[in-house]
Amino acid sequence: MTPSDYIAVPLLVSGVMFFLAGSAGLLRFPDVYTRLHALTKSDNVGLGLIVAGLVVEADSWFVVGKLLFIWLLVLLAGASVANLITKGAMQRGTRMWTR
Amino acid sequence: MKLIQPNLRAHSSEHTSVWPLRWPGRGHWLGFLRRATLYALLWLIVVEGDLSSLWIGVPAVLVATTASTALRSPATMILHELFRFVPFFLIHSLMGGVDVAWRAVHPRMPIAPHLVEYPFQLPPGLPRVFMANTVSLLPGTLSADICAHFLKVHVLTDRRDTTSELRKLEQRVAALFGVVLPEGALE
Structure with missing residues (x-):
């Protein structure tokens, strides 16, 4: 392992952990609204950590810029789509799970 | 959802610049130039600095700049x-x-x-x-x-x-x- 691997690997592994937790939330949470909480937030952090890990290993500044740009686009798409799905579910009268 | 509202347009009508970023400075051509620079940089990032792609990149940057200038939000960061x-x-x-x-x-x-x-x-x-x-x-x-x-x-x-x-x-x-x-x- 090169020195940069010692920074990159923990970042990549923790990124995968967040994707796993997001998927756990998607399966375990009781309704569409709570599931979106899990998906938008933990996937955002998971992808952020994976991008950070890949930035450490990147060969050029262009690749760094491209990775950060991808994260920004996914961030924007994720938050916007979550809002649209929530709004749609509300308009169709989907019941909210409450404790 | 309506993005452009008249009262907001009035609020920031004195600024004509790159959306979503705003630098101090005025004038349409300057705003156009800033946007073009931003998109040119983005193009270079996407193609990872390969200059032989510029015969597609330059028209793409010009079209993107024109479109985003026309669609810009009156509210700017x-x-x-x-x-x-x-x-x-x-x-x-x-x-x-x-x-x-x-x-x-x-x-x-x-x-x-x-x-x-x-x-x-x-x-x-x-x-x-x-x-x-x-x-x-x-x-x-x-x-x-x-x-x-x-x-x-x-x-x-x-x-x-x-x-x-x-x-x-x-x-x-x-x-x-x-x-x-x-x-x-x-x-």
Whole structure:
């Protein structure tokens, strides 16, 4: 392992952990609204950590810029789509799970 | 959802510049040049600096610049405020991810969802949409609907004071867009 691997690997592994937790939330949470909480937030952090890990290993500044740009686009798409799905579910009268 | 509102246009009509960023300086051609520079940089990033692609890149940059100038929002971000907003956003969205990940894998799933209606002080248009999108990535909150006068927020737990946290976020978004809220600036 090169020195940069010692920074990159923990970042990549923790990124995968967040994707796993997001998927756990998607399966375990009781309704569409709570599931979106899990998906938008933990996937955002998971992808952020994976991008950070890949930035450490990147060969050029262009690749760094491209990775950060991808994260920004996914961030924007994720938050916007979550809002649209929530709004749609509300308009169709989907019941909210409450404790 | 209507993005461009007349009162906002009046608010920032004196600024013609790159959206979503605003540098000090005036004039249409200057704004066009800034946008073109931004998109040229983006093109170079996408092709990883391969200059032989410029015969496609230059027309693409010109078309993108023209389209984005025509579609630009009347509300514009202030560049130096963006540098203050980004660290805040990174820290809080990390907290949001950790919080929901922990609740998702916890054996008893400690959640108590409910709805909060937050009355907007921000002007309609981009600032409200920006706030709604940010809310969805911060701990425990998910934007449900942008209504005429309030933001409907789905909250995952009832352990914290959501309204005062949303108020703090709204003040940060207001500062980012150079809007002064009725209740005053960020303390």
